[in-house]
Amino acid sequence: MVDLPLVLAVPQPRTLDTIFAPESLAEFQRRYEVLESTPEALASLAPEVLARARYLVGQPAIGDETLAAMTSLRAIVNVEGNFLDNMPYERCFERGIHVLVTSAVFAEPVAELGLGIALSLHRSIAESDAAFRNGTERYGLDGNGSARLISGSTVGIVGFGDLGRAVHRLLAGFGARVTVHDPWLPASILRGHGVAPASLDEVLEGSDTIFVTAAITAENGSLFDAAAFARMREGAAFVLLSRAGIVDFPAMLAAAASGRIKVGTDVFPSEPVAADDPVRLTPNTLLSAHRAGALDIVFQRMGEMVLEDFALMDAGLPPMRAKRAERETVGRMRSQPVSRS
Amino acid sequence: MVDLPLVLAVPQPRTLDTIFAPESLAEFQRRYEVLESTPEALASLAPEVLARARYLVGQPAIGDETLAAMTSLRAIVNVEGNFLDNMPYERCFERGIHVLVTSAVFAEPVAELGLGIALSLHRSIAESDAAFRNGTERYGLDGNGSARLISGSTVGIVGFGDLGRAVHRLLAGFGARVTVHDPWLPASILRGHGVAPASLDEVLEGSDTIFVTAAITAENGSLFDAAAFARMREGAAFVLLSRAGIVDFPAMLAAAASGRIKVGTDVFPSEPVAADDPVRLTPNTLLSAHRAGALDIVFQRMGEMVLEDFALMDAGLPPMRAKRAERETVGRMRSQPVSRS
Amino acid sequence: MVDLPLVLAVPQPRTLDTIFAPESLAEFQRRYEVLESTPEALASLAPEVLARARYLVGQPAIGDETLAAMTSLRAIVNVEGNFLDNMPYERCFERGIHVLVTSAVFAEPVAELGLGIALSLHRSIAESDAAFRNGTERYGLDGNGSARLISGSTVGIVGFGDLGRAVHRLLAGFGARVTVHDPWLPASILRGHGVAPASLDEVLEGSDTIFVTAAITAENGSLFDAAAFARMREGAAFVLLSRAGIVDFPAMLAAAASGRIKVGTDVFPSEPVAADDPVRLTPNTLLSAHRAGALDIVFQRMGEMVLEDFALMDAGLPPMRAKRAERETVGRMRSQPVSRS
Amino acid sequence: MVDLPLVLAVPQPRTLDTIFAPESLAEFQRRYEVLESTPEALASLAPEVLARARYLVGQPAIGDETLAAMTSLRAIVNVEGNFLDNMPYERCFERGIHVLVTSAVFAEPVAELGLGIALSLHRSIAESDAAFRNGTERYGLDGNGSARLISGSTVGIVGFGDLGRAVHRLLAGFGARVTVHDPWLPASILRGHGVAPASLDEVLEGSDTIFVTAAITAENGSLFDAAAFARMREGAAFVLLSRAGIVDFPAMLAAAASGRIKVGTDVFPSEPVAADDPVRLTPNTLLSAHRAGALDIVFQRMGEMVLEDFALMDAGLPPMRAKRAERETVGRMRSQPVSRS
Incomplete structure (x- = not known):
């Protein structure tokens, strides 16, 4: 030996x-x-x-x-x-x-959860199941008020490291237009992956679904603030998968509560979340307890x-x-x- | 004129x-x-x-x-x-x-809902959100008891018409092995789509996720009965997207209630579902009120x-x-x- | 029995x-x-x-x-x-x-020969080999006078039946922009295949390589005439794979002889080709003796x-x-x- | 300034x-x-x-x-x-x-030439054109003696750097089984690209077409010798794209001359090739004068x-x-x- x-x-x-x-x-x-x-x-x-x-x-x-x-x-x-x-x-x-x-091992499981959250937000999957449990489900068209498809839509990804690429890979079959904002990557590399390089504002204003996959750096704390959420499309879904610090959390929850956008998140500013944290009661959100990668x-x-x-x-x-x-x-x-x- | x-x-x-x-x-x-x-x-x-x-x-x-x-x-x-x-x-x-x-217009929206249901079942997306609402969420590994990935897994599709093909297309980025049972299609056409032709039993026994997309015909009423569910893998997800008549519904709910499999369905034997229908209380299910295509x-x-x-x-x-x-x-x-x- | x-x-x-x-x-x-x-x-x-x-x-x-x-x-x-x-x-x-x-069995072998002809035309593969045999080869950049890549270029396909689709499929890895002219197919079906529907003139004027895969019909005899060849890009390759009757053959040879375009063909107005047929001496052509599908x-x-x-x-x-x-x-x-x- | x-x-x-x-x-x-x-x-x-x-x-x-x-x-x-x-x-x-x-800029043009050479070898594109020029062309099945398709065949790639990956990318539409030998890469990375890791012997014995794209290193001089060529399948094509030193050139030419395999090469042990070099007269070869990348x-x-x-x-x-x-x-x-x- x-x-x-x-x-x-x-x-x-x-x-x-x-x-x-x-x-x-x-x-x-x-x-x-x-x-x-x-x-x-x-x-x-x-x-x-x-x-x-x-x-x-x-x-x-x-x-x-x-x-x-x-x-x-x-x-x-x-x-x-x-x-x-x-x-x-x-x-x-x-x-x-x-x-x-x-850390690359986490990309695939986190991306799958992220796509699941996006589909659930756009199609009210969790809401509809909850309604069934209390007898208030609505059928067919009546139950699809704000539904939208990812197929053929525009998806924005912020951060195109392992996780952003995994999200993009999972979208391969959707025929979506994928735009990416990543200030650390040259445009040609993004284009080589088949995505469109974009500024943050372009992603915010043009996307039906936004996946935030960027690691937090010295430069991007609270990158998504009230002004950013105000730029988003009515009815768009915002899915936070990387770190809570990249987002102004109260601003994000306010945007969800207003009904303008839908929000899904796997991360929170402080975990475990306090029992009386308002996030628990915020409508138009889908909450996951930092479970995305931990398999x-x-x-x-x-x-x-x-x-x-x-x-x-x-x-x-x-x-x-x-x-x-x-x-x-x-x-x-x-x-x-x-x-x- | x-x-x-x-x-x-x-x-x-x-x-x-x-x-x-x-x-x-x-x-x-x-x-x-x-x-x-x-x-x-x-x-x-x-x-x-x-x-x-x-x-x-x-x-x-x-x-x-x-x-x-x-x-x-x-x-x-x-x-x-x-x-x-x-x-x-x-x-x-x-x-x-x-x-x-x-009817081909329905394939894409139904397939998206189906994938969303499968991801939600495998990752407890709806359950986790519900737990957050009542303060019982569990974090990280603790919250992922039975989680599994679709990437790299085996997916079975029963019926490979427009809907089955749409499901397959959405799976393009997952690197899953896709097996298909469709008695109306020759093996070479299935292989040409990049899926593996299979008997119903092979699909039942070998799949981590099963999507039922077959139209109901003179031959396939209650095709999925208690014996069929007994063949399925422990922890597999069964997602019913086409018609309730293809399934022995009580047998399906019993399989879910037993905890052996997870079940998601967009269709029911009789709609609207009765207020006291036991499906509303069946655990390990995800219920959608015939909303898959109606956009x-x-x-x-x-x-x-x-x-x-x-x-x-x-x-x-x-x-x-x-x-x-x-x-x-x-x-x-x-x-x-x-x-x- | x-x-x-x-x-x-x-x-x-x-x-x-x-x-x-x-x-x-x-x-x-x-x-x-x-x-x-x-x-x-x-x-x-x-x-x-x-x-x-x-x-x-x-x-x-x-x-x-x-x-x-x-x-x-x-x-x-x-x-x-x-x-x-x-x-x-x-x-x-x-x-x-x-x-x-x-006839669908012929699509794949004909498409492979077609792509081989296109690559040979653009990169002077046959010419270079012939030069080696008589000691006149030219090395490196000197030997690549009119070379061009298919990757990233625009490819036009005329006719999008089994053969046209097979050509498109073989191009999957080239990252080429593929435009298609097929008057028998609606635009949405072409778009569904990931190609851009186009008029014949758009295909002629915008393509670096044109594959003719259309069957001959009551309407398209001599569709490609002198005016059509005049619309083509300088240095483009024209690859005829379906039937000679769809082309004004002398006009095609004249366009090749002038040096404006390169021409490859697997079919001829009359086969076998006469011993003194001028096609045998026409420069900038690549000739194949109706061998594309016959394996x-x-x-x-x-x-x-x-x-x-x-x-x-x-x-x-x-x-x-x-x-x-x-x-x-x-x-x-x-x-x-x-x-x- | x-x-x-x-x-x-x-x-x-x-x-x-x-x-x-x-x-x-x-x-x-x-x-x-x-x-x-x-x-x-x-x-x-x-x-x-x-x-x-x-x-x-x-x-x-x-x-x-x-x-x-x-x-x-x-x-x-x-x-x-x-x-x-x-x-x-x-x-x-x-x-x-x-x-x-x-050097990555060369991958795409070299891969395109390589695929063009392979298609020309398997379908006798250059030979057939030469036959047309001297009136000895043979039509249809008669002209396709040793033709074979790349679609559905097994392709071997030796070396999976930028060039090997570019060859693999171009093959995306062929539905070929691609095996790769690269001793510097772990199996999981090869599998992640969708190719099958293989020993050199497996590549030699199992491939219908072999692309040599490996850079020359301290270890692989004359890696392809007479014994290696003897392992190759009857009628297979060997396409040399990287460096002549990786091959025992006389052994390669002997294998081509024997008719067992077909050989295409863009590189030579000494360039320009001598006027009386036997390579010029070797049958079953396709010669390109180091033109693959020089555009x-x-x-x-x-x-x-x-x-x-x-x-x-x-x-x-x-x-x-x-x-x-x-x-x-x-x-x-x-x-x-x-x-x-």
């Missing part, structure tokens, strides 16, 4: 059992010497252990000294979902240590990513599955980590 | 205002002399009027004699949705009178179909938009007409 | 061995009593034989009397490729006898079509694979049959 | 006029102070000039000292097509200087890439259009640069 490469595992807030399916975990332990540690204990590991570590699973806080001691380190893999501001990135870049995040099988895809990327790096190749931190942008991401799954 | 071709309009239970958008209706009236009548009055129209009629919009009961009197007739267009057993089809086929139905803009697509097909026939070409009754199958269809929109 | 349905086989100019793969022929003979005859002998078959025939494979000349004697006939299947003007269609339509043609495996797909459609009709369903003659259009088709494979 | 960022332009063997369309060049000069230099003169530029340079267009040889003097440098952009072994990459990686190559409009796309990536870097974002050199792999690439366009 002495010859297996060493992996330090500090996957908090997750566990190895969460991010690896049983067979994957067995393979992981067959291929590597896996030493589980904690964020607190990492710095106190023996120097020869730190020096032998090829990979670090998890992104605990790391000081300059500890990083310097990890002389064989090839990659640090965040398995929570967002890069943290807790280590000397610049030193990693200089040394060619890949800093990776497995057992989804976390286990992180382990598959880790196994494939480690195999590439073991073979002297760069990682290709997880996303790399970039010198230019890592400091501009502002998401707070989740405290639990 | 005397030179315009004559159209007899008997669109009950719909109206010309329902099936034509205002501009389309204007074009219709510009191109044709439109004589509105009623099912009752049709037979008593003056023989010279009947003799001049090129098209009949609507499918009122027609006797041999009346049909014989309509010597210029090229097409009868049902704008309700199902061919009726109320006229001498054989005489139409002999004479080359096209008997058409515009204003959808009915108006019937008029667009009519205009295009009439233009083709005016030019001596066969109709291509509406679906034609077939000698072999028209007698085997068993749907009852809707009594209202 | 006496109980097997009777099929009369008169497949001239083809043979059963040509249109059925060995296993398919075995299945055909297992399922049916197959009586091979000739066009000349058909009318003299015993009345009780004619009366028993359920299907006729091949489209020999049939008189009123013979057709009347075939009292059990359900379908006549042309296996040559074009409906012939040699029988009382109207009686077939009245009686519900399907008149079918298996062994392609003919054998006719047999698969026949087996599937006969199975449908045996089950009381309408045929779905082969194309049906239509009352409105069958008299307007003008193709001459091929005299050999 | 003093405020514009400085770009050093050393685009040899290309020129700015080649890689920028006129409007793009104007924009380039409007946005940047562009100083054209030569590979030889670069090191002797004034230190203050080197210190001000934000970008270097072209990849001339650079020594440690010169690189150290370029204190503001953000990116070096190779506009030839292959990373060169002529500079201290490690220092660039440490400093976060992006080393980029615009005017293709080179100009390099300039568009440069403009977009510079705009991203000007905004403090990472480049996204051009491909980056990777620490792990840049030393393993072995292509020789072209000496001319």
Whole structure:
């Protein structure tokens, strides 16, 4: 066993059992010497252990000294979902240590929930079921007051990273016109994906459905404010899938309450939501309790990513599955980590 | 005006205002002399009027004699949705009178609702929203007990006419394996659409989601009975979009109540559903009040179909938009007409 | 064996061995009593034989009397490729006898050759190879004088039947803008295929590549004349895949000889082409000797079509694979049959 | 003008006029102070000039000292097509200087030529045209001896970088089964593209058409040798698009000469090919004189890439259009640069 490469595992807030399916975990332990540690204990590991570590699973806080001691380190893999501001990135870049995040696993499940929310909003699926339960359902045309189709409509996506692309992919069969606002991407890349690059105002004014999938950055806090909601089309659906901080939440709820737009959201400014929070009573909304990405099988895809990327790096190749931190942008991401799954 | 071709309009239970958008209706009236009548009055129209009629919009009961009197007739267009057993089809086929139905307009809206129901069932969208309203929502992984993804799963479609194909089209972006059972279609046509032909049992046993889109025929009444539901996968979703008669409804509700499967339905054996019908209290169901196709803009697509097909026939070409009754199958269809929109 | 349905086989100019793969022929003979005859002998078959025939494979000349004697006939299947003007269609339509043609099998191989010709014209593939043989090849940019890409260009298709659609399908990966001129199809059907409906002039003036796939009819003889070629873009490619009669051949060759356009053709006004025909020396052309559809495996797909459609009709369903003659259009088709494979 | 960022332009063997369309060049000069230099003169530029340079267009040889003097440098952009072994990459990686190559522009034109070659080989397009010129053409089935379709066949792609992906994209409409061998890519990424990962032997033995698109590396010289060609299917087509060095050329020609396979190639071990090189007389080959990527409009796309990536870097974002050199792999690439366009 002495010859297996060493992996330090500090996957908090997750566990190895969460991010690896049983067979994957067995393979992981067959291929590597896996030493589980904690964020607190990492710095106190023996120097020869730190020096032998090829990979670090998890992104605990790391000081300059500890990083310097990890002389064989090839990659640090965040398995929570967002890069943290807790280590000397610049030193990693200089040394060619890949800093990776497995967040792409969330794109598909979040996009499916997002599309489900949009369809439910446009066709009153949840409302209609609730009406059936209390005997007030309305049939046929009478029950379709504000219904609209996604097929043939215009869909706006704000943010075109993994999640925005997954939403776009799910829309492949709808024949919708998809416009995208993403200030970090050049127009030609958007066009190459078959979507129309657009300003935020164009997305707001031209869309029947808007999916917000942008990560929160130093620049986009409360990007969607009362003025933004006022620009939206009457009857349009606004589906918030990424982070609550990108939205002026009270303004969003006011727009829903007014009946001008419909709102679905999987995220909230503070979770769990207070028992007396007005969001619970706001009409024209569809509420989901941060459930979009948190599926057992989804976390286990992180382990598959880790196994494939480690195999590439073991073979002297760069990682290709997880996303790399970039010198230019890592400091501009502002998401707070989740405290639990 | 005397030179315009004559159209007899008997669109009950719909109206010309329902099936034509205002501009389309204007074009219709510009191109044709439109004589509105009623099912009752049709037979008593003056023989010279009947003799001049090129098209009949609507499918009122027609006797041999009346049909014989309509010597210029090229097409009868049902704008309700199902061919009726109320006229001498054989005489139409002999004479080359096209008997058409515009039901294809419903495929897209019904398919969207169906996908929305499936996503809601698999991700508890309606339930989660209801829980938020009464303060019992559960966050993250805790709220996703039985969640599953459609992406990468197996979807079964029973019936691959316009509606089944529309469901398949909407699934284009999901990377799902789609199996289809349709005893009226040869395997090569199914394969040509990129789906796997399957027996009903294969669909039942192998699918994570089943969409029932088959029209009801002389052969498939109560096709889905207790034995069929017992074959389904634990946790699978069963989405009924076509007609209630194809299902043993109590058996379906029992399967949902047992927790083995989830059920969504837009149709019921008798509508409106009785106030004390047990379906209202059945858990693991999602209920929609026959709202799948009944959208204003959808009915108006019937008029667009009519205009295009009439233009083709005016030019001596066969109709291509509406679906034609077939000698072999028209007698085997068993749907009852809707009594209202 | 006496109980097997009777099929009369008169497949001239083809043979059963040509249109059925060995296993398919075995299945055909297992399922049916197959009586091979000739066009000349058909009318003299015993009345009780004619009366028993359920299907006729091949489209020999049939008189009123013979057709009347075939009292059990359900379908006549042309296996040559074009409906012939040699029988009382109207009686077939009245009686519900399907008149079918298996020509759809040619769409895919002809489309592939067509795309190959277009790519060869735009990239001088054949010319460059010829140059290599005589030592005059030119490298890199020097060898690409008039090269252009199909990706991102505008492609025009004239005629959007099976062949036009197959060409469009092959272009799926090119990201080309596809415009279609087909006066027999309504705009919405073209749009539903993702192509832009266009007038012939729009196709001529706006396309970098034009594929002619239209069958010849009573209306479109010499549709492409000198004026049409003069409208084409400088350097565009004109690929003729259907019938020579749709083109003014000398005008087409003159346009190629002038260097304004490039021309590829698989068909000629008279075949075989005379030894001294000027087409052989015309520059900027690519010539194929009516080879587009004539592949062994392609003919054998006719047999698969026949087996599937006969199975449908045996089950009381309408045929779905082969194309049906239509009352409105069958008299307007003008193709001459091929005299050999 | 003093405020514009400085770009050093050393685009040899290309020129700015080649890689920028006129409007793009104007924009380039409007946005940047562009100083054209030569590979030889670069090191002797004034230190203050080197210190001000934000970008270097072209990849001339650079020594440690010169690189150290370029204190503001953000990116070096190779506009030839292959990373060169002529500079201290490690220092660039440490400093976060992006080393980029615009070779992706060649993927689309090379893939189109490759598909054209494959179609020509399988359908004898060039041969048939040549036969027409000398009066030996054969019609219909007679002229299709070894023809085969790509639709429904198995296609193998060796190397799945930009070019391999472009070939795959062009095949989208063919309904072919695509298998890929690329030892540098994990299976899940290949599957994510909808292709089947395969060993080299599986590709050789199972494919009707093989496209070689792999860049040459330290490991794959003469990967395709006599044993490899012997594994190929009778009648399969082998299309070489990347580099001659990946193939044992005499073995490839022998396999073609034997009639077992058909071979098309755009590259040769030594170019221009000698007048008496036996390749010129080898049957069952299709020869193209390194013309696949060398189109005017293709080179100009390099300039568009440069403009977009510079705009991203000007905004403090990472480049996204051009491909980056990777620490792990840049030393393993072995292509020789072209000496001319």
